[in-house]
Amino acid sequence: MEVFGIRKNELPMNEDIRDKEVRLIDTDGGMLGIMPSKEAQKLAYTKNLDLVKIAPNAVPPVCKIMDYGKCLFEKAKKEKEAKKNQKIVALKEIRVSAKIEEHDFDFKVKNAYKFLEDGNKVKVSIRFRGREMQHTITGKEVLAKFAEAVNEVATVGKQPKLEGRSMIMILDPKKQ
Structure with a gap:
């Protein structure tokens, strides 16, 4: 299911972020502060990375500059590893x-x-x-x-x- 071009379990990123202001976190985890979302997107584009909204319910929403494809790959890898280590008790x-x-x-x-x-x-x-x-x-x-x-x-x-x-x-x- 898609809403505004965003899939259900995907995080909003880049142009999908429609908030006026966001709290921005850098790639290394450092806080860059609160800034307009357009400025945050420009900052992400200069680093050839994506702006991803990681905490949409916060006020203002928290966004992070990261490589979104790499993030999804790492997440899938962790889930696969966790599933492999699971012991099913019958x-x-x-x-x-x-x-x-x-x-x-x-x-x-x-x-x-x-x-x-x-x-x-x-x-x-x-x-x-x-x-x-x-x-x-x-x-x-x-x-x-x-x-x-x-x-x-x-x-x-x-x-x-x-x-x-x-x-x-x-x-x-x-x-x-």
């Missing part, structure tokens, strides 16, 4: 039952280990069906046993809690 779910057998339990614990070692959070849930709702205490015991089995690589982020017909516990990976 929430993996493991479903168990209140009457789980020992072998199945061990298999689920092994899968939880893999997820937690990869740095993901694990949501362990038990779904109670029919009359099982009367025996939620056994479900809580199974979740406590599960947390104990993975305590080397995980901490309990959210204690077991009954939500409707499901009991849910969140395990967070331990920091290495």
Whole structure:
């Protein structure tokens, strides 16, 4: 979307600055003071640089003399670097039952280990069906046993809690 030739997330520059007076900052960050915007534009043109409005809401608006193309390139480079360093944590779910057998339990614990070692959070849930709702205490015991089995690589982020017909516990990976 363009308004007055300015794109939405771009800073106004050169002729797009229509204020009478601006507070001007030099290329090295030094304050040049308040001056008419036409004079500030001439000063920028003599240095073969752009006049960019960096703080449009200030009174008077703050403008800086800089190479706008280089500024955009540096900004894009920083954003790309920040995105590369970001760690995405997924929430993996493991479903168990209140009457789980020992072998199945061990298999689920092994899968939880893999997820937690990869740095993901694990949501362990038990779904109670029919009359099982009367025996939620056994479900809580199974979740406590599960947390104990993975305590080397995980901490309990959210204690077991009954939500409707499901009991849910969140395990967070331990920091290495």
